[in-house]
Amino acid sequence: MQPIKRWDYAGEGLDESELPAAPWPVVERWVDDARIRQGEQGDVPEPDAISVATVDGAGQPHVRTVLLRYLTPAGPGFYTNLQSRKGLDLQANPRIAAALTWPAMYRAIRFVGTAEELDRETVTEYFQNRPYGSRIGAWASRQSEPAAGRIELEDAVAAYERKWPDTGSADDVPLPVHWGGYVVRCDEVEFWAGRASRLHDRLVYVRCADGDLSDPGAWRIERRQP
Template sequence: MGGSVRSEYSGEGLSESELAATPLQQVRRWVDEATARQAERGDVVEPTALSVATVDADGRPNVRTVLMRFLDERGPGFVTDLGSAKSQEIGSTGTVAASLTWPAMFRAVRFRGRAVPVGRDEITAYFASRPWGSRISAWASDQSQPIADRAALVAAYERYAARYPDTGSADDVPVPDGWGGWRIECDEVELWAGRRDRLHDRLVFTRVGAGGLDTAAAWSVHRRQP
């Protein structure tokens, strides 16, 4: 086995004095900075790429990457097929963990909490904002289910494209009944910032009371060792 490649984490870190008053404010700040860096340097390709971890019926973990489509005081959220493996596992346990990671910036955010369905009105509004082709693919793909080959997937896409032609209207493709999303009602939000010599910063918001991600009184902050 060849020698390992080591990188020095030359991030700016994160101190308690720099931390925003609430988890929502801090996460939004970092998402905005990651988005700006992608526009300027191009080295944060998907600033809202969210790794979602679940547990299956046998207790084995699963992880996959989606895009964070919602972020407000109720928590981060994403869209998916409600019959997918992730949805079935979330529905079974009621809990979920997720993370945003920006290696080029030596930063990451971890979310842990309870999973709740995204409201149908929000799903409908978001679905209408998607490009026509993405709305068609939501119909064509029976997410997580086996399929014979790519040709079969393309054929399904073409069938639905013919059924719902592109008219330039936001409502030319209806929302599939089995398409929805999940939001994480967080009880913990951890901010990780890489530093030299592996002395990284880990500042954690832990829920101590009622309120959303933008309610300061609902959270306490402590530092974890790296």
């Protein structure tokens, strides 16, 4: 067995004095920082990768990584097949947790809250901006269901490509009724900043009133032990 390689976290840390009264400015800045770093240094391979945890009707948790494709003061969000494992979980139990993690930057953001379906206008606008192949894939993949083999998926893709050829138009592939998106209405937003000797900074915005991520009156800040 190879020895475990260890290294200390050389992050800048995070102090309460640096935080605004609402979490949105920090969420926006940290996501932007990760995207910029990927372009400049290349050590954040997918800055928008977000791990999403759900619980099914039997109480079994499930976690997977998707792409952050919706981010406003309403909360972070993603798009998916509504009949997928995560979609069915959220129909049974809308409670959700999600995390953005950037190891090279010694930073992470954790979100806890309730998932809410995005409206069809928002979903349609995003779907029409996806590449043609991704739009076809949304029809071809019966996400999370068992598959007999790769050829089953490839045959389905080919069939839908014949049905809806690529015309270069945003509406050459219709929006599937089973495809949509979710936004996380947050009750907690935690900013994790790695520090030496595992004495990390964990500063958490906890909901104390109604309001979105930009509303100063909706949040209080607490520090948690690392």
